[in-house]
């Protein structure tokens with residue numbers, strides 16, 4: 001079990017973790033764990049069940065029995081369902097991000113989701129995207145990345161992403177949301193957002209995505225993790 005390789009990709013919102021992790025998993029033919037989706041679904045499940053994000057024991061109970069499923073549509077899009085109800089869109093909103101980071105600060109919620117995340121470690125390998133993949137969930141991963149970029153750049157990226165989806169948003173509000181989420185994720189007592197000691201830090205503030213991917217792939221091949 002522990003010999004199955006994992007590449008961890010941690011960092012703040014909008015750093016490019018999802019984009020780079022998907023590219024890596026596709027390139028290597030490995031599995032992919034979107035750990036943020038589990039926290040997002042937990043937040044969404046609370047809304048559906050009428051539980052307040054601040055009611056720690058009730059939220060933890062929801063996380064322990066989270067009936068979530070991930071299925072890949074023919075289009076390649078990953079559909080996320082809670083109790084059979086499609087929540088793919090709802091969990092990706094700004095409110096979904098706020099809910100996720102609120103419930104993610106509850107220690108019992110993190111405990112409840114730990115084994116479920118570790119179960120994604122299946123042959124031939126796993127790319128794991130999140131905040132504590134390299135520090136807590138897969139501390140023995142042979143290769144760890146911490147992607148980051150300035151808050152202004154990350155807000156700009158989200159702005160472009162949401163505008164492309166046809167959602168009306170304000171850049172100033174997005175920057176506020178990002179800074180608030182950075183603060184909550186970095187200051188919580190359990191599994192705060194921080195690079196693992198052995199993580200490779202990649203700041204992409206002024207680096208196009210293709211160059212970031214090339215840097216990452218170079219490290220992958222130096223570690224001998226690429227298939228022949």
Ligand SMILES: Nc1ncnc2c1ncn2[C@@H]1O[C@H](COP(=O)(O)OP(=O)(O)O)[C@@H](O)[C@H]1O
Nearest residue numbers: 013014015016017018019157161204207208209
């Ligand atoms: N280096 C980069 N330069 C420009 N845009 C980027 C870069 N990395 C990611 N993006 C874009 O920023 C947005 C957020 O990226 P995403 O991978 O979802 O970040 P995260 O998973 O860290 O929140 C996406 O639209 C993505 O295409």
Ligand SMILES: Nc1ccn([C@@H]2O[C@H](COP(=O)(O)OP(=O)(O)O)[C@@H](O)[C@H]2O)c(=O)n1
Nearest residue numbers: 013014035036037039100101104130131132
């Ligand atoms: N491993 C993880 C992943 C996400 N999270 C929480 O879940 C929230 C949403 O994570 P995400 O990865 O889906 O968000 P983005 O980085 O895509 O904006 C984060 O702000 C964290 O509070 C976490 O605590 N630990």
